[in-house]
Amino acid sequence: MITRLVLLGATGDLAGRFLLPALAGLLGDGTLPDDLRVVGAAQQDWDDETFREHVAERLRQYAPDVPQSAHRSLLAGLQYRRFDPQDPATVVHAVETVHGPDGPRAPVAVYLALPPRTFAPTLRALAQADLPEGSRIAVEKPFGEGLDDALALDDLLTRVTDARGVSAYRVDHILGMPRVQDVVALRSPGGPLEAAWDGAHLRQVDILWDETLGLAGRERFYDGVGAVKDVVQNHLLQVLALVAMEPPADGSEQALHDAKAQALRSVRTLTPDDVPARTRRARYGAGTLTAPDGTPGTAVGGYAQQDGVDPARGTETYGELLLEVDSPRWAGTTFVVRNGKALGTSRKGVALHFRGTAPQVDPADADRVSDTELWIELDGPQRSSAAPAVHVNAPGELSAYGRVLTDVLSGGTRTSVSSAESELAWRIVEPVLSVWAAGGVPLLEYAAGSAGPAQS
Numbered sequence: 043m044i045t046r047l048v049l050l051g052a053t054g055d056l057a058g059r060f061l062l063p064a065l066a067g068l069l070g071d072g073t074l075p076d077d078l079r080v081v082g083a084a085q086q087d088w089d090d091e092t093f094r095e096h097v098a099e100r101l102r103q104y105a106p107d108v109p110q111s112a113h114r115s116l117l118a119g120l121q122y123r124r125f126d127p128q129d130p131a132t133v134v135h136a137v138e139t140v141h142g143p144d145g146p147r148a149p150v151a152v153y154l155a156l157p158p159r160t161f162a163p164t165l166r167a168l169a170q171a172d173l174p175e176g177s178r179i180a181v182e183k184p185f186g187e188g189l190d191d192a193l194a195l196d197d198l199l200t201r202v203t204d205a206r207g208v209s210a211y212r213v214d215h216i217l218g219m220p221r222v223q224d225v226v227a228l229r230s231p232g233g234p235l236e237a238a239w240d241g242a243h244l245r246q247v248d249i250l251w252d253e254t255l256g257l258a259g260r261e262r263f264y265d266g267v268g269a270v271k272d273v274v275q276n277h278l279l280q281v282l283a284l285v286a287m288e289p290p291a292d293g294s295e296q297a298l299h300d301a302k303a304q305a306l307r308s309v310r311t312l313t314p315d316d317v318p319a320r321t322r323r324a325r326y327g328a329g330t331l332t333a334p335d336g337t338p339g340t341a342v343g344g345y346a347q348q349d350g351v352d353p354a355r356g357t358e359t360y361g362e363l364l365l366e367v368d369s370p371r372w373a374g375t376t377f378v379v380r381n382g383k384a385l386g387t388s389r390k391g392v393a394l395h396f397r398g399t400a401p402q403v404d405p406a407d408a409d410r411v412s413d414t415e416l417w418i419e420l421d422g423p424q425r426s427s428a429a430p431a432v433h434v435n436a437p438g439e440l441s442a443y444g445r446v447l448t449d450v451l452s453g454g455t456r457t458s459v460s461s462a463e464s465e466l467a468w469r470i471v472e473p474v475l476s477v478w479a480a481g482g483v484p485l486l487e488y489a490a491g492s493a494g495p496a497q498s
């Protein structure tokens with residue numbers, strides 16, 4: 043297990059809300075050793091103490107249930123270095139700091155929790171750092187800003203890692219959500235839905251990631267991205283791959299990646315003529331956000347009016363694609379993939395629409411929404427469809443980022459996306475994005491806190 047971690051982008055939202063709380067959780071449950079050494083690096087000109095205070099505050103906010111002893115243990119092992127992706131010396135310095143006074147002996151994990159446009163300069167800078175064999179470089183999503191950019195980035199990542207015995211890790215935290223692997227079990231040989239897992243039984247499969255959160259101060263990052271690059275290209279197409287794949291050849295991680303890649307390869311490419319009929323894009327206007335308990339929360343202005351947003355760019359906060367999978371198993375099934383922000387309900391999961399009565403399943407596996415529809419919640423324990431949509435992990439379960447970090451530090455690949463999967467997923471969304479960019483599909487508006495644009 044790697045015990046030296048450099049967290050680039052350590053003062054950002056992802057680090058503060060997910061990565062640092064997850065590290066504290068892993069220290070708290072004994073998954074990570076107490077001698078874990080973490081160097082946080084970001085653009086602020088801070089010292090170690092200022093960074094520790096910042097992290098302590100994030101842990102109070104986002105890891106209140108993790109024992110205080112684990113907070114203390116994480117804080118004690120934290121150091122901070124200023125980092126500028128355009129200045130390779132700052133990256134090299136952060137890596138040297140994590141090695142400590144004995145120099146580069148133990149492998150290091152470097153986690154790029156950064157905006158996508160900074161991945162390439164950071165990787166080039168990492169090429170100059172001393173990363174011992176066995177080290178890992180983990181890159182967050184969106185992996186690339188488009189197909190060509192993703193291919194160039196992948197090439198760069200391979201060049202920086204392969205020759206030095208360092209491994210690359212393309213993070214997708216949905217793969218670490220507690221119930222995502224359970225979906226695989228449900229449809230696997232011997233699973234309760236195995237016999238009904240095809241187009242003869244399922245007329246439609248919805249893969250949904252509906253958020254009640256707006257952009258909450260992340261507009262500057264998000265405006266260059268949008269719902270398709272932020273969530274559909276990665277998280278939702280990964281779930282589609284797990285749903286649509288044929289059973290992997292064996293139980294190995296490689297066989298799983300191969301099966302997912304084959305499923306993505308089978309997704310029918312949308313032609314420019316298909317895109318207007320099979321996709322929708324929208325952004326939220328003024329309204330009232332929904333609070334985590336499902337009640338009306340704060341009033342917000344429209345996305346286009348927020349600081350950091352260029353309204354002319356037409357960035358979508360809601361994207362929906364209707365896809366077909368060209369394989370004998372899935373003839374006649376429509377796959378709907380959708381992400382939206384500032385919606386009235388929060389849920390992440392898979393809705394299975396059967397042609398006839400849905401099979402009987404254990405309520406722990408799926409919710410029965412109607413005679414013909416089952417809902418599998420992905421983020422947290424199964425909940426009754428009548429219950430408020432909250433995303434909590436069952437006590438004692440790892441959070442999604444807890445699983446990601448465990449994988450990154452221990453060498454697993456289940457929460458990582460292969461180079462082929464990443465490319466194939468870009469090939470699915472690229473035709474959509476180019477028709478959207480040319481104005482071929484209207485940008486609809488929906489009120490914040492509503493169910494999304496009309497005719498959803």
Ligand SMILES: O=C1O[C@H](COP(=O)(O)O)[C@@H](O)[C@H](O)[C@H]1O
Pocket residue numbers: 253255272273433
């Ligand atoms: O990956 C992402 O996830 C968050 C939502 O995560 P949640 O688990 O809190 O629902 C989303 O807001 C963000 O845009 C996206 O990049």
